[in-house]
Amino acid sequence: MKTNKKQLVMQSVQGKISHPLAGNPYKLDRNGNSTVLPATGGINYNVKVGDVCMGLQGDHVEPGVSVKNSERVENTALNLLSCIGNEARVMSGEAKGAKGVVTGSHGGIDHVLIHFDQEDLEKMGIEDKILIRSYGQGLQIQGYEEVFVMNLDPNLLEKLGIEEKDGMLEVPVAKRVPAFLMGSGIGSPTAASGDYDITTGDKEALKEYDLEDLRFGDLVLLEDSDNTYGREYLKGAVSIGVVIHSDCVKTGHGPGISTLLSAKTTKIKGKIDPKANIANYLEL
Missing domain, CATH: 2.102.30.10 (tm1086 (SG structure) domain)
Structure with a gap:
């Protein structure tokens, strides 16, 4: 399977670990019940890629670390250009230098999600800066232009x-x-x-x-x-x-x-x- 991999551009994008958000403390479920649950954002210490995502006491929970940029257009680029499998690196805080990998982009809340090893998660803090080597948008498989x-x-x-x-x-x-x-x-x-x-x-x-x-x-x-x-x-x-x-x-x-x-x-x-x-x- 041949691709245009050599023609792709690798570019830096960056965000900060986002704090979880809460407005109304209650979430209304599909049966009309009010619940108080963890949701998007922050550092999730015990929710990881590979774990079952069903049955958690949470709502839209994001595994690993959730990253966002406070500038709207910069955050759009962060979400648009970050690709699953891209390398990420911590640029500030006690975990500076730790490397992780992008595992998804969550629309609506507009977070990029990143996996890090447990020992690195334990050193991280809210608003630590994380840089991603964005690489992949524009990728094509030769002979399969319809894909x-x-x-x-x-x-x-x-x-x-x-x-x-x-x-x-x-x-x-x-x-x-x-x-x-x-x-x-x-x-x-x-x-x-x-x-x-x-x-x-x-x-x-x-x-x-x-x-x-x-x-x-x-x-x-x-x-x-x-x-x-x-x-x-x-x-x-x-x-x-x-x-x-x-x-x-x-x-x-x-x-x-x-x-x-x-x-x-x-x-x-x-x-x-x-x-x-x-x-x-x-x-x-």
Whole structure:
């Protein structure tokens, strides 16, 4: 599989570890109950890529470290240019010099999510500066111009075990998700940053599609889902994404999916592999 990897530009983007936010102390769940739960932001010490993202006492929980830039246009660039698999480095504080890896971009709150080793997490503080070597936007697979590649470090692409078969790309995936389960984030003008959610209100559907043990970092195939120029339903379209945040209590929400590959035509197919998780490919 040949790509234009050598033509890509590697550029610095930077943010600070963001503090968790809370307005109204209560979160209204899909059954009308009020709950007080941890949510987005901060440093999560015991929630990591590779862990099950379902059943946590939390809402939209982000594994590892959540990073943001206080300047709006700079934060847009941080989210747009950071790709899953990019190297990150702590630039200030007691953990200065520690290296991590980008694991997702969370839309709405507009955080970039980064994995660090536990010993480095213990030294970090809110507002520590983190620099990312952004690398991957503009990536193309030669001979598959119909397949849009986004949010993906080319070095991680090479580790995914994608095979070319009968003019199609066969991608290892942990789960398949039907289009009718995709919710919050549909209609976004681009899938080149952020995510959209698998809705989890229908427990029978979760059981039918084997989504009850979904993990942070799982690669998933989104059926009939077009993410080429935004996010919408399209019969026959296929997208591949990665789980970047936890299940949620709000109606129309659930585990967030950042897009890696998408095609309006059937140029992508999935091969079920329980080990298809970025924690394995990146050795986290």
